[in-house]
Amino acid sequence: MEGKLDHYIIFLSFLISFITAVVGVYQMIDRPYTAQGDFRWFLALSIFWSIYNMIPPALFIFYIYDMDHLFGDFCSFCFVLSFLMAVGGIICTWLVPDDYNLGQVLNVSLQFYEAQKSGKLPRISNTPWRGNSAVWDSIILPSGKNYSLVGGWYDDGGMLKLSYTTAFTVSMLSWAYSEFKNGYVSSGNVEFGANTIRWGADYLLKVAATNVTSSAGAVTPVYIAQVGDITKDRAYWGMPEKSTIARPASFLSLAKPGTDNMAMGAAALAAAAVAIQDDSLTVSSQYLQKAIGLYEFAQKTKGLYSKYIESGKLYPSVSMYDDLSYAAVWLYKATGDEHYLNEAVAYYQKTISSEGHVSANPFLFNYENVVPALNLLLYQATKDPVYKTSVQQFVQQWMSTTGSSGDIMYTKKGLAKAQPDGNLQHTANAAFYVMVAAKELMGGKYMLYACWARTQIGYMLGDAGKSYVTGYGAMQPRKTPHKAASCPPPDVADCTWESAYYTTDPNYHTLRGGLVGGPDNDDYWVDDRDQNNPANTVSLVNTAGFSATLAGLVDNDINMAKCQQGNGFIQNIMLKVKKQPDATGQRWWEGV
Numbered sequence: 001m002e003g004k005l006d007h008y009i010i011f012l013s014f015l016i017s018f019i020t021a022v023v024g025v026y027q028m029i030d031r032p033y034t035a036q037g038d039f040r041w042f043l044a045l046s047i048f049w050s051i052y053n054m055i056p057p058a059l060f061i062f063y064i065y066d067m068d069h070l071f072g073d074f075c076s077f078c079f080v081l082s083f084l085m086a087v088g089g090i091i092c093t094w095l096v097p098d099d100y101n102l103g104q105v106l107n108v109s110l111q112f113y114e115a116q117k118s119g120k121l122p123r124i125s126n127t128p129w130r131g132n133s134a135v136w137d138s139i140i141l142p143s144g145k146n147y148s149l150v151g152g153w154y155d156d157g158g159m160l161k162l163s164y165t166t167a168f169t170v171s172m173l174s175w176a177y178s179e180f181k182n183g184y185v186s187s188g189n190v191e192f193g194a195n196t197i198r199w200g201a202d203y204l205l206k207v208a209a210t211n212v213t214s215s216a217g218a219v220t221p222v223y224i225a226q227v228g229d230i231t232k233d234r235a236y237w238g239m240p241e242k243s244t245i246a247r248p249a250s251f252l253s254l255a256k257p258g259t260d261n262m263a264m265g266a267a268a269l270a271a272a273a274v275a276i277q278d279d280s281l282t283v284s285s286q287y288l289q290k291a292i293g294l295y296e297f298a299q300k301t302k303g304l305y306s307k308y309i310e311s312g313k314l315y316p317s318v319s320m321y322d323d324l325s326y327a328a329v330w331l332y333k334a335t336g337d338e339h340y341l342n343e344a345v346a347y348y349q350k351t352i353s354s355e356g357h358v359s360a361n362p363f364l365f366n367y368e369n370v371v372p373a374l375n376l377l378l379y380q381a382t383k384d385p386v387y388k389t390s391v392q393q394f395v396q397q398w399m400s401t402t403g404s405s406g407d408i409m410y411t412k413k414g415l416a417k418a419q420p421d422g423n424l425q426h427t428a429n430a431a432f433y434v435m436v437a438a439k440e441l442m443g444g445k446y447m448l449y450a451c452w453a454r455t456q457i458g459y460m461l462g463d464a465g466k467s468y469v470t471g472y473g474a475m476q477p478r479k480t481p482h483k484a485a486s487c488p489p490p491d492v493a494d495c496t497w498e499s500a501y502y503t504t505d506p507n508y509h510t511l512r513g514g515l516v517g518g519p520d521n522d523d524y525w526v527d528d529r530d531q532n533n534p535a536n537t538v539s540l541v542n543t544a545g546f547s548a549t550l551a552g553l554v555d556n557d558i559n560m561a562k563c564q565q566g567n568g569f570i571q572n573i574m575l576k577v578k579k580q581p582d583a584t585g586q587r588w589w590e591g592v
Helices: 002-030 041-064 068-095 102-115 163-179 181-186 190-207 230-235 259-275 281-300 321-335 338-354 371-382 385-399 424-438 446-463 497-501 540-555 560-564 569-578
Strands: 138-140 146-148 222-227 249-252 408-410 416-418
Touching: 002 041, 041 068, 102 181, 102 190, 102 540, 138 249, 163 181, 163 190, 163 222, 163 259, 163 424, 163 540, 181 190, 181 540, 190 222, 190 259, 190 281, 222 259, 259 281, 259 321, 281 321, 321 338, 321 371, 338 371, 371 385, 371 424, 385 424, 385 446, 416 424, 424 446, 424 540, 446 540, 446 560
Parallel strands: none
Antiparallel strands: 138 146, 222 249, 408 416
């Protein structure tokens, strides 16, 4: 009996290795390349390993059944085969690409906000080629008081400071910091992440001049929405540190309402208060008090900022109730006061019933359309299934490679792209959204959704052959139109249109961590220094969702090794039976 059992074990060992090799060969023939067009070396490695493991039981089988006339030749054959399989396995091991160090990438993405800093900069910085700039930014308030506006971030490669996009960026970074803080902890980026949020939030504290006093008494409350002149800014190409162009400031008030812009500022400050409350309760309290005051100020107004502020042409807005709801729900998260939750729900209903959006695509989540975020945040607060259904629809639309609505399409190399005018900003925002949604309301299939987010971030980092993140990857954007990065130091050369803009050379300095607009629907993209080319432009709102998603991936230790585990024959059959999208990262025991 014992002898027979040994025979059975040997046969079973051989059979398992044989089936594994056959399945691997089938998968290799059926789909030899990944969605990004790379050969599936990990499959070849599994085939070599399976054949290698078949050799010992095969030798035992020949020996047991006394095939003396073949045993010697078979031993020689197995010796050669095992050598070839070992060599093939080693080669495949070299060719299987290592995964990105996403903790390091998170750090790189945070360096982008350092490069965008305006005002008096800290001595210690990852971007030593930046210096103090725009240190005289100020505005004359209606009372005649000269009010300092030093600080903040430049919006893109130019020198405009825009409160609307700054606020959205702060809200996204704060959301990620509070939702996925362990990602910052495990990657050693806690202080860096908190300081990044505080730099943006401190500027919003300043521009929300709602309780300024002077010798004559209280000053009329205003909200400064823009610093800099678009025409003059675009006409100047040089170092921000050397700029002497006029930098007028524009504000919103009761007489010039901008409910959307002010409400977004209130939401950002409330989100920042939630994010850093464990790091600094004093600062968190300052943010919260200002958020409450700004929210109440925004409620007293009724109007869109684009009517009064020039940058409304760059970042148009046609809705305000979604911004008010966004502010109210973050105030609820910061205070626990049900009053804010009730107002958030009421404003949400108003925006659904009475407002449209710039894009006809309801699955675009960006600064202008925060309705998808409201569905998620309000579900977290109320557990109302109405919000849950909307969140699930959003996630399913983005993850479905065969969606019939036409709102989301997939490029040949695997990028999920919003139509008709979406870019990498929207994909990154969606990836962050999917990761948050998957934590609690997507039916216990976390790896499926997290790995989808990982594939989209992987595309941005270079899985498709090009990195769309400045300062990262072998083939990266090197000519993105960015004044500070393109200009050489004064002791090297003068920075002019001819020497820094029209040159075909890469930017003089390496701008790290900025996400460009990205490729078209055919995965085509050109690296050029064209101010009018959004595909190669970096900005705060482009990068915010990218940084936020990285925090989630690092927090949950999502990597391709985990995502590819179990992504095989059985899973593919189950996916086809259930007519679910064949997305990388679906593990059959967790993801289906």
